[in-house]
Amino acid sequence: MSCIRFNTPAQRQAMREHRPAMLTAEEAAALHPAPEVTESKIRRLRLLATDANPKIREAVASSYNTPEDLFVALAKDPDDGVRGCVAKNEATPCDILRMLADDPSETVRGWVAVNYFVPADVMEKLAADRSRTVRSLVKWKAELAEEAAV
Numbered sequence: 001m002s003c004i005r006f007n008t009p010a011q012r013q014a015m016r017e018h019r020p021a022m023l024t025a026e027e028a029a030a031l032h033p034a035p036e037v038t039e040s041k042i043r044r045l046r047l048l049a050t051d052a053n054p055k056i057r058e059a060v061a062s063s064y065n066t067p068e069d070l071f072v073a074l075a076k077d078p079d080d081g082v083r084g085c086v087a088k089n090e091a092t093p094c095d096i097l098r099m100l101a102d103d104p105s106e107t108v109r110g111w112v113a114v115n116y117f118v119p120a121d122v123m124e125k126l127a128a129d130r131s132r133t134v135r136s137l138v139k140w141k142a143e144l145a146e147e148a149a150v
Contacts (some may be wrong), residue, residue, distance in 0.1 A: 037065045045070060054079040071096050080105040087111035094119045108129040113137040118120035 007015070023031070042065070049060045049070050054077075059068055065120045073097050075086045085099045086092055088111040100112045101122045112118055112139055113126045127138045136148045 014024050027071060041065060042067060054082055057082045058085045062089055064089070064091040066091065068093055068096075075100055080107055083108045084111045086116055090115065090117050092117075094122075098122050101125055106133055109134045114141055 029055060043068055044106060045060050045063060048056050051057055057074060057077060057079065058081050061077075062081050063084060066074075066089070071086055071089075071092050075092075076083055077083055077086075083100060083103060083105065085106055086096065087103070087108050091116070094117070094146075097112050097115060097118050098121075100108055103109050103112075103117075109131065110133055112122065113129075113134055118126075123138055123141075126134055129135050129138070
């Protein structure tokens with residue numbers, strides 16, 4: 001016996017008529033608000049930022065709730081992956097992105113280049129980067145911005 005089920009046209013029509021309505025992003029956010037950022041959460045982030053496992057530190061570097069002083073510390077982390085997560089986080093302050101534009105890692109500088117909130121002066125600096133990959137990312141981002149403006 002097959003486990004495949006074939007619905008009749010009437011059954012398919014009934015399923016279409018009774019399917020749930022799709023919510024917009026705003027409606028979904030209103031129904032499921034993000035939990036409040038508490039002092040306890042900030043303490044946990046501070047603790048996790050010192051974990052020996054770089055993947056744990058990457059999680060802190062990726063959080064929108066990370067305090068600025070932790071972003072500064074994580075931007076100096078010995079692990080490229082942690083610094084890359086700081087570079088691509090849209091909540092990272094501009095001064096830290098400026099600092100990461102001089103990072104020895106091409107990957108980290110590439111993440112700075114594609115961060116939506118990177119300042120224009122940093123993009124100009126990265127446009128002349130020693131890495132062809134970073135320069136290509138700057139060019140690609142500029143082309144995307146041009147297409148969006150049209």
